[in-house]
Amino acid sequence: MAKLRVGVVSPEREIWTGEADMVIAKTVDGEIGIMPNHAPVLGVLVEGGVLRVKRGDEGDLVAAVHGGFISVADNDVSILAEAAELGSEVDVARAKDALQRAQASIEADQEDADARLQAKRAAARLRAAGEEV
Amino acid sequence: MGAQLRQLRRRIKSVKSTAKITRAQELIASSRIVKAQQRMQAAVPYEREITHAVSAVLSNTTNVDHPLTVAKEQPATAGVLIVTSDRGFAGGYNANILREAEALKGHLTERGLTVKPYVVGRKGLTWHRFRSREMFGEWDGFSDNPTYANAKEIADALITAFKAEDGIDEIHVVYTGFVSMLTQNVIVKRILPLEVEEAETPPEGIPPYYEFEPTAGDVLDSLLPRYIESRIYNALLQSAASEHAARRRAMKSATDNANELIRVFTQQMNQARQAEITQEISEIVGGANALADAAAGKE
Numbered sequence: 458m459a460k461l462r463v464g465v466v467s468p469e470r471e472i473w474t475g476e477a478d479m480v481i482a483k484t485v486d487g488e489i490g491i492m493p494n495h496a497p498v499l500g501v502l503v504e505g506g507v508l509r510v511k512r513g514d515e516g517d518l519v520a521a522v523h524g525g526f527i528s529v530a531d532n533d534v535s536i537l538a539e540a541a542e543l544g545s546e547v548d549v550a551r552a553k554d555a556l557q558r559a560q561a562s563i564e565a566d567q568e569d570a571d572a573r574l575q576a577k578r579a580a581a582r583l584r585a586a587g588e589e590v
Numbered sequence: 591m592g593a594q595l596r597q598l599r600r601r602i603k604s605v606k607s608t609a610k611i612t613r614a615q616e617l618i619a620s621s622r623i624v625k626a627q628q629r630m631q632a633a634v635p636y637e638r639e640i641t642h643a644v645s646a647v648l649s650n651t652t653n654v655d656h657p658l659t660v661a662k663e664q665p666a667t668a669g670v671l672i673v674t675s676d677r678g679f680a681g682g683y684n685a686n687i688l689r690e691a692e693a694l695k696g697h698l699t700e701r702g703l704t705v706k707p708y709v710v711g712r713k714g715l716t717w718h719r720f721r722s723r724e725m726f727g728e729w730d731g732f733s734d735n736p737t738y739a740n741a742k743e744i745a746d747a748l749i750t751a752f753k754a755e756d757g758i759d760e761i762h763v764v765y766t767g768f769v770s771m772l773t774q775n776v777i778v779k780r781i782l783p784l785e786v787e788e789a790e791t792p793p794e795g796i797p798p799y800y801e802f803e804p805t806a807g808d809v810l811d812s813l814l815p816r817y818i819e820s821r822i823y824n825a826l827l828q829s830a831a832s833e834h835a836a837r838r839r840a841m842k843s844a845t846d847n848a849n850e851l852i853r854v855f856t857q858q859m860n861q862a863r864q865a866e867i868t869q870e871i872s873e874i875v876g877g878a879n880a881l882a883d884a885a886a887g888k889e
Contacts (some may be wrong), residue, residue: 467636467738469632469737470632470633471632471636485803485804486803489803497646497800498801499646499647500803500804501803501812501813525816526640526809526812528639535642537636537640537816
């Protein structure tokens with residue numbers, strides 16, 4: 458079966474490239490699963506989403522992706538993230554700490570949009586690292 | 591004679607310490623160029639992909655009527671983003687940028703536009719303050735090591751001003767493009783209204799027909815600001831690499847000049863010392879002869 462060529466890039470570096478069988482990402486419309494020979498798609502990703510790249514025997518690659526786009530054409534899948542982090546690179550203790558701080562400021566001020574964003578990001582990082590949130 | 595010798599010694603000492611400083615600056619700059627180049631390289635894949643995505647949207651939607659792409663019929667004001675460095679010691683780097691910015695301002699004024707400067711870098715800020723020119727955006731502290739967050743901040747300010755009713759109608763950017771270690775050119779570019787720069791190799795045949803999630807308009811809404819951020823980030827990165835390259839070159843010639851000065855002064859010092867010794871000897875010989883003559887006269 459054909460394979461997908463996947464690239465996860467952020468403005469500051471290329472995070473991961475390789476081949477995969479399936480890519481699952483979360484767009485603003487909902488989850489989208491890309492398999493080989495998918496029609497060309499350009500989607501907007503949600504803030505604080507988790508990206509899953511299924512690679513058969515090698516196991517899944519999981520990454521926290523904050524904002525950005527997914528573009529699919531000719532079995533090329535590019536994830537353009539404003540910021541992204543592989544699950545294996547996440548510092549779990551720091552992410553937990555960030556989540557707690559963000560939740561504390563949300564409790565103090567319900568309208569705190571910044572803190573909400575922070576909480577979403579921290580939660581996504583924890584989920585990418587395989588923690589329950 | 592002794593005074594001249596002392597003076598030369600003092601000058602050699604001071605030039606030597608200057609040479610040490612410029613040499614150190616040169617080495618620091620050379621090591622930073624490498625890092626700056628790596629950062630430029632690291633940003634390439636994202637730029638390529640985002641340019642590709644923007645051209646994909648624009649080729650799929652026939653009537654793009656996005657506020658960021660439509661040129662106003664009667665532009666009245668233009669924002670100019672000027673990217674300078676925070677520190678000097680970089681030869682003509684900042685002077686070149688500011689000269690080009692002045693030239694651009696001249697062109698825009700000829701077209702009947704009011705120019706609003708947005709300035710990055712302490713050198714540019716002081717240049718404008720000294721001339722009491724009003725600035726509409728000021729950023730400093732990151733010229734030698736810009737992050738994407740810096741670019742985002744600048745892009746946000748520019749886009750907000752662009753969208754505002756009484757804001758700006760065009761955005762130009764003046765920065766230094768990094769061609770190689772030896773060549774850096776000042777580049778003047780219009781970034782808004784948008785002209786998408788084609789990727790290096792244009793895609794062959796008909797571009798694929800894309801589906802959009804959620805709609806083409808929404809995708810464009812969030813894609814265009816990101817594209818502008820990435821253009822500005824690219825300008826900042828190139829400027830940073832150019833700054834280090836310019837500094838390295840300036841410091842190298844300063845070190846060379848200092849070494850040449852040391853050579854000349856050392857020669858002069860040796861001459862002065864030799865002259866002093868020669869004179870002392872002739873004085874001693876003269877004195878001894880006079881004594882010998884006097885003794886011969888007595889006998």
